[in-house]
Structures are given as structure tokens and as C-alpha cells.
Amino acid sequence: MTAYSIEVPGGAAESLRLRRHRTLTLRALGPDANVAMLIYAFDGPTERLNVPDTLKAQMSAHIKPPMTLMSDMGRALASVTASSLDWHDAITGHSLPAAVERRFGPSSYAADRNDWRRSARFGLLTELWKHDLGARDLHANINFFTKVAPAGDERGTLAYTPGHASEGDHVTLRAEIDLLIVLSTAPHPLDPAETWTPAGVRLEIAEGPGPAPDDPSRNWRAETARSLELAERSYA
Amino acid sequence: MSDEFVLDDVVEAGDGWIGEIPAGTLLRITDLHGNQAVDTLFYDALDYANRYSAMDTIREQGAVYLTTGSVLMTVNCDPLATIVADTCGRHDTLGGACSQESNVVRYGRHTRHQHSCRTTFVRKAKEWGRGLEKRDIAHNINFFMNVPVTEDGGLTFEDGVSAPGKYVELRAERDLLMLVSNCPQLNNPCNGYDPTAIRITGRRA
Numbered sequence: 001m002t003a004y005s006i007e008v009p010g011g012a013a014e015s016l017r018l019r020r021h022r023t024l025t026l027r028a029l030g031p032d033a034n035v036a037m038l039i040y041a042f043d044g045p046t047e048r049l050n051v052p053d054t055l056k057a058q059m060s061a062h063i064k065p066p067m068t069l070m071s072d073m074g075r076a077l078a079s080v081t082a083s084s085l086d087w088h089d090a091i092t093g094h095s096l097p098a099a100v101e102r103r104f105g106p107s108s109y110a111a112d113r114n115d116w117r118r119s120a121r122f123g124l125l126t127e128l129w130k131h132d133l134g135a136r137d138l139h140a141n142i143n144f145f146t147k148v149a150p151a152g153d154e155r156g157t158l159a160y161t162p163g164h165a166s167e168g169d170h171v172t173l174r175a176e177i178d179l180l181i182v183l184s185t186a187p188h189p190l191d192p193a194e195t196w197t198p199a200g201v202r203l204e205i206a207e208g209p210g211p212a213p214d215d216p217s218r219n220w221r222a223e224t225a226r227s228l229e230l231a232e233r234s235y236a
Numbered sequence: 237m238s239d240e241f242v243l244d245d246v247v248e249a250g251d252g253w254i255g256e257i258p259a260g261t262l263l264r265i266t267d268l269h270g271n272q273a274v275d276t277l278f279y280d281a282l283d284y285a286n287r288y289s290a291m292d293t294i295r296e297q298g299a300v301y302l303t304t305g306s307v308l309m310t311v312n313c314d315p316l317a318t319i320v321a322d323t324c325g326r327h328d329t330l331g332g333a334c335s336q337e338s339n340v341v342r343y344g345r346h347t348r349h350q351h352s353c354r355t356t357f358v359r360k361a362k363e364w365g366r367g368l369e370k371r372d373i374a375h376n377i378n379f380f381m382n383v384p385v386t387e388d389g390g391l392t393f394e395d396g397v398s399a400p401g402k403y404v405e406l407r408a409e410r411d412l413l414m415l416v417s418n419c420p421q422l423n424n425p426c427n428g429y430d431p432t433a434i435r436i437t438g439r440r441a
Binding site (some may be wrong): 046050051052053055056059060061064071072074087091092093096098099134135136137138139140141144150151152154155156157158189190203223224226227230 | 284285289290291295298299300301303312354373386388390391392
């Protein structure tokens with residue numbers, strides 16, 4: 001049952017606490033949505049999402065169900081329990097203020113009021129600051145709804161996939177420990193759109209059971225199961 | 237920093253290195269015996285928060301692997317160093333550094349007390365002091381390490397593409413702090429199951 005849901009407009013940022021075993025569903029409210037997400041252990045945010053550890057342990061260069069999102073301490077922070085998309089990017093970072101201005105021209109509150117163009121970095125740092133965190137707490141973020149695929153050539157050339165996400169696409173995370181989640185809905189920096197029309201997302205927070213013995217994440221890979229076990233032990 | 241900067245250190249298997257590299261230095265890391273991963277972090281020497289960012293570097297060059305021509309970027313997209321020569325061919329920056337915790341996840345509890353790169357990062361950061369803390373240890377470069385990424389999005393650790401005497405040379409684009417772990421991992425092929433010494437040399441260009 002959905003405990004509550006909120007809409008985050010495109011180009012904005014948000015932070016929230018997600019308690020253990022609650023689920024967070026992100027639902028795209030338009031095409032080419034992007035949610036740049038940073039994840040921290042609520043009780044001690046020096047423990048945080050570690051994308052390299054997450055990818056190498058699960059032999060994947062992208063995020064998909066039923067992977068767990070692992071911290072630098074080996075714990076599963078969250079499990080990706082469902083998604084309408086089989087590819088979410090985690091290797092291309094997020095937009096910076098200078099790049100947004102170069103692409104779309106200058107923008108300010110004075111000129112554009114609340115439609116001013118704020119980069120993902122601006123939004124993430126603003127939200128981090130509210131939790132006593134800052135630039136040193138940035139780590140590799142996940143870009144939900146975005147696909148940037150390697151060409152398989154010598155250099156590992158990457159290409160953004162336009163139209164990967166449509167309105168209604170969704171992804172659900174189950175918190176495996178209490179989390180601080182910080183996110184931005186600014187466009188992905190490789191999105192070739194010529195105009196700034198970022199899609200919003202709806203965040204749906206629901207009560208949920210923890211992972212059962214037959215949970216798909218637990219039964220996917222031994223590494224995934226061990227990350228869940230490490231998370232569970234810290235509540236034993 | 238000094239105008240007569242000269243650096244020539246051998247880093248033994250499982251050991252580390254930390255120190256400042258002046259702007260303009262040509263820095264060479266040599267894989268003395270082959271197949272040796274060299275986990276490396278760079279910082280702007282004047283502002284450690286302006287540090288190497290794997291994902292900003294990958295996005296800005298539009299490619300996953302590092303090789304000649306790659307510009308290593310900070311989180312603010314300031315250039316830290318440029319790879320100017322590379323006899324190995326390609327280097328990884330997606331695989332991160334091994335830690336006791338990630339070893340448990342990947343290989344099981346019996347590996348919990350084996351030596352790891354993050355332990356070397358901790359030791360060297362503590363030695364250096366100057367405010368370096370856990371949250372300053374971001375995602376690193378793995379020189380000489382082979383982590384192929386496939387079109388369907390798979391990622392694996394493979395046997396090294398390196399060989400004895402292969403080297404990578406970088407030009408420092410600003411004053412740098414460099415932190416290195418000569419990887420002690422024994423559970424995958426990244427060091428050919430036999431970690432060995434590397435050599436770090438530097439001179440003014």
C-alpha cells in the first residue's frame with residue numbers, strides 16, 4: 001500500500017529518508033526522464049553507494065533488477081525489485097552548471113523565475129548541504145531511466161540512447177537499511193534534446209516486507225545474496 | 237613546489253605511495269613484471285575536494301577505457317593529467333578498488349582478512365594527514381587492469397593486457413596529490429594471481 005507519493009518536477013532536486021524495507025517507486029511523467037540519484041546510509045552517511053563495487057560484484061555495467069545497490073561496506077543499501085526498463089545508467093555522472101549554461105544559454109531566477117535552469121550538480125549539492133554533506137560526499141550516481149551503451153569497440157565508445165524511457169516507465173527500489181536518498185531530475189548531460197524540457201517523476205513510497213528466502217535478488221547471484229546478508233546482520 | 241622535482245620509487249607488491257606531483261611533470265608508471273593492477277587516485281593539490289572523477293572523465297571522453305589522449309578530469313571537469321604515452325593499450329576506471337568488505341561480497345567470508353587496496357589507501361591517507369578522510373577516497377583508476385565492458389552491458393575482470401615493462405605516462409596539468417595502491421588482490425586475474433612490484437618515475441618536462 002502506498003504510504004505517500006510526491007511529484008518532483010523536471011529540473012528539480014529532492015532528498016528523503018527511506019526506512020528499511022520500504023519501497024520507493026520512481027515513475028516517469030514524460031519521455032526521456034532522468035533521475036540522478038545518490039544514496040547514503042542514514043545512520044552514518046560516510047557509508048554510501050559504491051557503483052564500482054556494485055557493478056563488479058554483479059558483473060554488469062548497468063543497473064537492472066534484481067541487482068542490489070551496494071555500499072562501500074559491502075552492505076546492500078537497496079534492491080532493484082522491479083522495473084519496466086532493463087537498463088539504468090551508472091557510469092556517466094550528472095550535469096554540471098557550466099555545461100548546462102554552455103548548452104542552453106544563461107538562466108537565472110531573475111529572468112526565468114522558477115523555470116530557471118539548474119544543473120543536477122546544483123540541485124544535488126543544495127540537498128546534500130541540508131544534511132550537512134557537501135562536495136566531498138559526491139560519488140558516482142545512478143541515472144534511472146537513462147541508457148548509455150558501449151559500442152563494444154577498442155575504446156569502449158559510449159552512445160546515449162534517445163527515447164529509452166517513455167511516460168509511465170518505472171523502477172522500484174526496496175531499502176535494505178535506513179537510507180538517505182538525494183536525487184535530481186535535471187536532464188542527463190548526454191541527452192541531445194535542443195530545448196530544456198526535463199520530465200518530472202512521481203515518487204511513491206510504500207510499506208513492504210523485507211526480502212523473503214525466495215526473493216529474486218537473494219537467489220540471483222551469490223554476491224547479491226551476501227550483500228543482503230551483510231545488511232541483515234547489522235539489524236540482527 | 238621544487239623546480240628540481242625528480243621521482244624514482246619502486247613500490248613493492250601490496251604497498252602504496254602518496255605524494256605531490258608538480259604541474260608539468262611527466263609521470264611514468266611501469267608494470268615491472270606484468271599483469272599488475274595499480275589503483276590510483278589524483279587530487280588537486282590545493283583542494284582535495286576537487287578530485288579525480290571516474291564518471292566525469294568517462295562522460296567527457298565518451299568512452300569507457302583510458303589510454304593515450306585521455307584527460308583525467310576532476311568532479312568539476314578540471315583537467316588533472318593527460319595520458320601522453322601508453323604501451324599497454326588501455327586501462328580501467330570502472331572497477332574501483334578492492335576492499336575487505338567487497339572481497340567478502342565477491343569471494344566469501346574467508347577473504348575478510350586478506351590485504352586489500354582500500355586498506356593501503358587508508359594507511360597512506362593516515363600517513364599523509366592534512367585532513368584526508370574516508371569520504372575523500374573516491375572511485376579510482378586501475379592502470380594496467382583489463383575490465384571489458386560489452387555491448388549488452390556486461391562487465392568482467394579479465395587477465396591483464398599488460399606485460400613486463402609496459403608503462404603509462406601522464407603529464408600533470410596542475411599540482412597534484414597522487415595516492416597509489418599496488419593491488420594485492422589474489423582472488424581474480426587482475427594481478428595474474430601473483431602481485432608484483434611497480435616503478436613510479438617523474439621528471440619535469
